[in-house]
Amino acid sequence: MREMGLTAQNIxxxxxxxxxxxDDSKRIVRIQELVxxxxxxxxxxxxxxxGGIDEARPLLGNRDIIEKVxxxxxxxxxxxxxxxxxxxxxxxxxxxxxVYSNAGLAxxxxxxxxxxxxxxxxxxxxxxxxxxxxxxxxxxxxxxxVAFLDIGIIVDVIVFERERVIRQQQEAIRExxxxxxxxxxxxxxxxxxxxxxxxxxxxxxxxLLRSIRANRARVVVVDVTGVATIDxxxxxxxxxxxxxxxxxxxxxxxxxxxxxxxxxxxGLGIDLVKFNTVGDLQGGIEEAERxxxxxxxxxxxxxxxxxxxxx
Amino acid sequence: xxxxxxxxxxxxxxxxxxxxxxxxxxxxxGFASTDQTLIALAISELARNxxxxxxxxxxxxxxxxxERRGIEIVARDQGPGILNVALALQDGYSTAKSLGLGLPGxxxxxxxxxxxxxxxxxxxxxVRKWVR
Numbered sequence: 001m002r003e004m005g006l007t008a009q010n011i012x013x014x015x016x017x018x019x020x021x022x023d024d025s026k027r028i029v030r031i032q033e034l035v036x037x038x039x040x041x042x043x044x045x046x047x048x049x050x051g052g053i054d055e056a057r058p059l060l061g062n063r064d065i066i067e068k069v070x071x072x073x074x075x076x077x078x079x080x081x082x083x084x085x086x087x088x089x090x091x092x093x094x095x096x097x098x099v100y101s102n103a104g105l106a107x108x109x110x111x112x113x114x115x116x117x118x119x120x121x122x123x124x125x126x127x128x129x130x131x132x133x134x135x136x137x138x139x140x141x142x143x144x145x146v147a148f149l150d151i152g153i154i155v156d157v158i159v160f161e162r163e164r165v166i167r168q169q170q171e172a173i174r175e176x177x178x179x180x181x182x183x184x185x186x187x188x189x190x191x192x193x194x195x196x197x198x199x200x201x202x203x204x205x206x207x208l209l210r211s212i213r214a215n216r217a218r219v220v221v222v223d224v225t226g227v228a229t230i231d232x233x234x235x236x237x238x239x240x241x242x243x244x245x246x247x248x249x250x251x252x253x254x255x256x257x258x259x260x261x262x263x264x265x266x267g268l269g270i271d272l273v274k275f276n277t278v279g280d281l282q283g284g285i286e287e288a289e290r291x292x293x294x295x296x297x298x299x300x301x302x303x304x305x306x307x308x309x310x311x
Numbered sequence: 312x313x314x315x316x317x318x319x320x321x322x323x324x325x326x327x328x329x330x331x332x333x334x335x336x337x338x339x340x341g342f343a344s345t346d347q348t349l350i351a352l353a354i355s356e357l358a359r360n361x362x363x364x365x366x367x368x369x370x371x372x373x374x375x376x377x378e379r380r381g382i383e384i385v386a387r388d389q390g391p392g393i394l395n396v397a398l399a400l401q402d403g404y405s406t407a408k409s410l411g412l413g414l415p416g417x418x419x420x421x422x423x424x425x426x427x428x429x430x431x432x433x434x435x436x437x438v439r440k441w442v443r
Contacts, residue, residue, distance in 0.1 A: 195327050197327075229352060230352075232356060232413045232416055233409065233413075235410070239410075260348035261348070263345055263348070264352045267419050268352070268412045268413075268416035268419070269412050269416060270410070
C-alpha cells in the first residue's frame with residue numbers, strides 16, 4: 001500500500017476521480033441486502049466467464065488459488081455494497097489484485113469478467129426495483145462508481161507488480177554505477193555518469209565518504225564528463241559532497257565540466273569558486289598527484305627512445 | 312512544423328523525461344547544443360519546483376515557428392502557490408533548504424519569463440527562448 005502511494009489522501013483523491021461521495025453510499029446501502037442474498041450466484045458469473053477463456057488458465061488451473069480467489073471475490077462483493085470505501089476497502093482490493101497479478105491474469109481479462117458480473121448485478125437490481133425503477137437505477141449508477149474505483153486500483157497493482165522487476169534491475173544498476181576507485185595511495189577517483197537523482201546523489205556521497213575514511217584519502221578527483229545536465233539540485237549535491245570530503249581532510253577536484261554545463265552553472269549563478277576545477281580528467285589526476293607529492297616520470301622504453309632519436 | 316509535448320510531473324523521474332523531451336524539441340527547432348542544454352536546464356528547474364512544492368503538475372513544451380523560431384515552456388501546477396513572488400525570484404531565497412537558484416536561474420537562461428502565482432491558486436511559469 002505504502003509502496004504504491006496509497007495514502008488516505010490518495011484514496012480520497014481516487015474517490016474524487018470517480019465522484020464517489022456519501023450520497024452514493026446511502027444509495028448503495030439500499031441494495032445491500034439484495035446483493036448479500038445473491039453473492040454465490042454473482043461470483044459464479046465472474047468465474048464462469050473466466051472458465052471460458054484460455055488466458056485465465058493460470059488462475060483457474062490451480063485449485064488452491066481458485067478457492068482463495070472465490071472467497072476474496074465474495075468478500076469483495078459484500079464489501080462493495082457496505083457503503084464504506086476507506087483504507088480497509090482499498091487494502092482488500094490490493095490484496096485481491098496481487099493474487100490476480102501473481103497468477104498472471106491480464107487486466108483486459110479481469111475487466112471482461114468484472115463487466116459480466118456487474119451486468120448480472122444490474123439485471124438483478126432492476127428486476128427487484130419494479131416499484132421504483134429510478135431508485136434502482138440510481139443505486140446501480142452509484143455502485144458503478146465503486147466499480148471504477150476498484151478497476152483503478154486493480155489495474156495500478158497489476159502494472160506496479162510488473163514494473164517491480166524493472167525497479168529491482170534499476171536498483172542493481174544504481175549500486176553498480178557509483179564506484180569509487182583508488183588510483184594511487186591516498187588518491188581516489190569518482191567518475192559520475194548519467195542522471196543524478198536525490199537517491200543516487202546520497203549513494204554517491206555515502207560511498208565516497210566511506211572510501212575517504214577507508215583509504216585515508218588526501219585528494220579525490222570527481223569526474224562529471226558523463227553528466228549531461230547539471231541543474232541547481234545536482235550542483236547543490238556536488239557542493240555538499242565536496243564540502244563533506246573537505247571536512248574529512250580530503251581535497252576534491254572536479255573535472256570534465258563541459259562547455260554546456262559550465263554555461264548552465266554560470267546561468268544559475270552557482271558560485272564556482274567553491275569548486276576546485278580542472279578541465280579534463282587527465283589534468284585533474286596530474287594536479288592531484290602534484291598535491292600529494294607524486295612525480296610521474298616517463299621511463300625510456302624503446303618507443304620513447306626511437307622518438308628521441310628522430311628529434 | 313510546430314510541435315507540442317506535455318509531460319505530467321508527479322515524481323522525480325518525470326523531471327528527466329520532461330528535460331529529454333524539451334531537448335529533443337529544441338534540437339528539432341534548430342537550437343545550438345549549448346542552448347539545448349540551457350532549455351533542458353530551465354525545464355529541469357521548473358519541473359523540480361513542481362515536485363518539491365506542489366507534488367504534481369505538468370510541463371508543456373511548444374516549438375514556435377511564427378515570425379521567430381523558438382520554444383515555449385509552460386510549467387503549471389495547482390499547488391500552494393508562492394506567497395511572495397518577488398522574493399522567490401531573488402537569488403538564494405528558498406523555503407525548501409535548496410540553493411534558491413532554480414527560479415531566478417531559469418529566468419536568466421531564457422529570453423522571456425512570466426510568472427502567475429498566488430497562495431491557494433497554484434503557479435504557472437511561462438518561459439521562452441528564441442533561436443538566434
